[in-house]
Amino acid sequence: MPAITFIHPDGKSDRIETSDGESAMQAATRHGLDGILAECGGNAMCATCHVYVDAGWLARLPAIGDNEDALLDGTADARLPNSRLSCQIMITPELDGLVLRLPERQV
Amino acid sequence: MSASSSPATSGTSGIPHLDVDPFAMNFFADPYPTHELLREAGPVVYLDKWNVYGVARYAEVHAVLNDPATFCSSRGVGLSDFKKETPWRPPSLILEADPPAHTRTRAVLSKVLSPTVMKQVRGRFAAAAEQRVDMLLEQRSFDAITDLAEAYPLSIFPDALGLKPDGREHLIPYASVVFNAFGPPNQLRQEAIERSAPHQAYVTEQCQRENLAPGGFGACIHARADEGEITAAEAPLLVRSLLSAGLDTTVNGIGAAVYCLARFPDQWQRLRDDLTLARNAFEEAVRFESPVQTFFRTTTREVELSGATIGEAEKVLMFLAAANRDPRRWDKPDSYDITRRTSGHVGFGSGIHMCVGQLVARLEGEVMLTALARRIARIEITGEPNRRFNNTLRGFDSLPVTITPA
Ligand code: HEM
Numbered sequence: 451m452p453a454i455t456f457i458h459p460d461g462k463s464d465r466i467e468t469s470d471g472e473s474a475m476q477a478a479t480r481h482g483l484d485g486i487l488a489e490c491g492g493n494a495m496c497a498t499c500h501v502y503v504d505a506g507w508l509a510r511l512p513a514i515g516d517n518e519d520a521l522l523d524g525t526a527d528a529r530l531p532n533s534r535l536s537c538q539i540m541i542t543p544e545l546d547g548l549v550l551r552l553p554e555r556q557v
Numbered sequence: 558m559s560a561s562s563s564p565a566t567s568g569t570s571g572i573p574h575l576d577v578d579p580f581a582m583n584f585f586a587d588p589y590p591t592h593e594l595l596r597e598a599g600p601v602v603y604l605d606k607w608n609v610y611g612v613a614r615y616a617e618v619h620a621v622l623n624d625p626a627t628f629c630s631s632r633g634v635g636l637s638d639f640k641k642e643t644p645w646r647p648p649s650l651i652l653e654a655d656p657p658a659h660t661r662t663r664a665v666l667s668k669v670l671s672p673t674v675m676k677q678v679r680g681r682f683a684a685a686a687e688q689r690v691d692m693l694l695e696q697r698s699f700d701a702i703t704d705l706a707e708a709y710p711l712s713i714f715p716d717a718l719g720l721k722p723d724g725r726e727h728l729i730p731y732a733s734v735v736f737n738a739f740g741p742p743n744q745l746r747q748e749a750i751e752r753s754a755p756h757q758a759y760v761t762e763q764c765q766r767e768n769l770a771p772g773g774f775g776a777c778i779h780a781r782a783d784e785g786e787i788t789a790a791e792a793p794l795l796v797r798s799l800l801s802a803g804l805d806t807t808v809n810g811i812g813a814a815v816y817c818l819a820r821f822p823d824q825w826q827r828l829r830d831d832l833t834l835a836r837n838a839f840e841e842a843v844r845f846e847s848p849v850q851t852f853f854r855t856t857t858r859e860v861e862l863s864g865a866t867i868g869e870a871e872k873v874l875m876f877l878a879a880a881n882r883d884p885r886r887w888d889k890p891d892s893y894d895i896t897r898r899t900s901g902h903v904g905f906g907s908g909i910h911m912c913v914g915q916l917v918a919r920l921e922g923e924v925m926l927t928a929l930a931r932r933i934a935r936i937e938i939t940g941e942p943n944r945r946f947n948n949t950l951r952g953f954d955s956l957p958v959t960i961t962p963a
Pocket residue numbers: 630634651652653663666670798799802803804806807809810811843847848849852877903904905906907909910911912913914915917918
């Protein structure tokens with residue numbers, strides 16, 4: 451199964467094994483990772499699963515949907531060009547090794 | 558009803574039959590022993606009283622909520638099957654709809670109640686919470702339901718919707734009818750519907766475009782019709798969803814939070830020490846008390862759920878409140894812990910129908926609890942709280958408290 455890495459604002463990192471058909475958010479919450487709140491359970495409503503995608507990976511992710519785009523305007527921490535919602539990133543074998551940085555805050 | 562009845566297993570199906578009535582007054586007075594009985598009887602139970610299947614464990618409630626193709630909403634999320642009975646009011650275009658129809662209306666309400674919109678109303682909601690606390694500090698002793706849990710949402714939500722000042726006294730009674738109507742044809746439901754005409758007339762009228770102030774949630778829904786996302790005829794019914802589900806739910810949510818924090822002073826102290834816990838303190842109250850206790854689904858086909866076979870066209874009752882305290886899922890389920898990792902609770906539902914107003918509810922809860930905790934040292938319950946009985950909602954009629962200023 452692909453593994454992905456979350457880097458906390460203080461520089462610490464967590465490498466997480468994902469399960470089949472899971473989103474990055476689901477993998478994070480299943481492991482009890484601090485820094486992903488996911489209040490809406492992946493319904494693309496809350497923007498509390500905000501992540502910054504590591505530069506090298508950005509182009510390899512599927513494009514941002516309209517809904518996600520609108521939600522990203524409402525994130526608690528600044529929206530940057532590499533901002534995504536982790537509940538909208540489905541982990542596929544090609545994303546093995548993906549690196550996501552966590553924002554300072556989610557609400 | 559006898560909550561102590563031992564489950565009898567019937568015939569070949571292996572599904573335990575229980576003779577409990579989860580819509581009876583003595584159940585509402587103390588649902589917890591029956592919740593436990595329901596959970597422990599099996600993953601799927603059958604309730605002979607109303608001829609419905611029931612799920613009370615977290616895993617099965619979660620599974621049903623997340624399989625809307627099998628467990629549909631368009632045949633009603635109450636006991637009544639819309640295929641067999643005429644609904645008491647035109648069905649909701651979102652709550653009582655399935656994909657693809659649901660997907661379209663849901664997208665509209667998601668936009669109207671988005672995080673961006675919450676940022677815009679946050680200042681107003683927070684200021685109103687501070688004002689409410691000013692008043693409470695003058696009163697010192699008051700009813701935490703009327704003077705706080707009802708007064709606060711009433712001071713912001715109808716304005717946020719853009720409602721006219723006149724007639725707002727219909728709002729809570731209307732919601733009470735809506736939530737009673739999800740229940741079985743018991744006295745609560747019958748009486749609620751019999752008395753509903755004036756409230757329905759008010760609500761239908763207020764949903765019209767000309768009665769909604771520009772800039773409010775209601776007007777924003779109508780504006781989506783101009784964009785072609787919904788029809789002009791659908792807009793008033795979507796406004797109705799906010800009128801039905803947006804006020805009484807938060808009244809009970811805030812009431813639940815105050816009740817928890819007054820009962821568990823150690824948690825109140827933790828909140829006072831760290832106000833950033835306010836949002837989670839509210840969320841944990843929604844898990845712990847589950848203001849919305851139950852919803853139904855209807856099966857669209859024969860299905861096997863955790864070894865139990867359920868036929869087509871059967872009603873399945875989901876005990877959200879029991880799932881939220883299932884020891885299989887939650888560590889110390891019966892303690893109110895404001896630092897708990899609450900994510901995954903089903904107090905707002907789960908899956909495609911998960912509460913579309915959750916951000917409004919959380920915002921109200923967060924700013925209200927922050928304002929209270931910043932300025933109040935102690936909340937004491939000074940009289941017997943009175944429950945308000947409703948087929949779906951759990952909350953109080955009155956909760957007498959006395960506060961000590963910080
Ligand atoms: C603490 C407060 C609240 C609680 C506990 C609550 C609970 C719920 C639950 C459990 C559902 C799922 C229904 C289902 O699966 O069939 C739901 C859906 C819904 N809620 Fe809430 N709610 C609250 C506040 C609000 C507010 C403030 C609004 C409006 C501003 C609202 C509007 C709705 C609507 C329109 C739906 C239907 C969504 C859909 O079917 O896609 N709710 N709510």
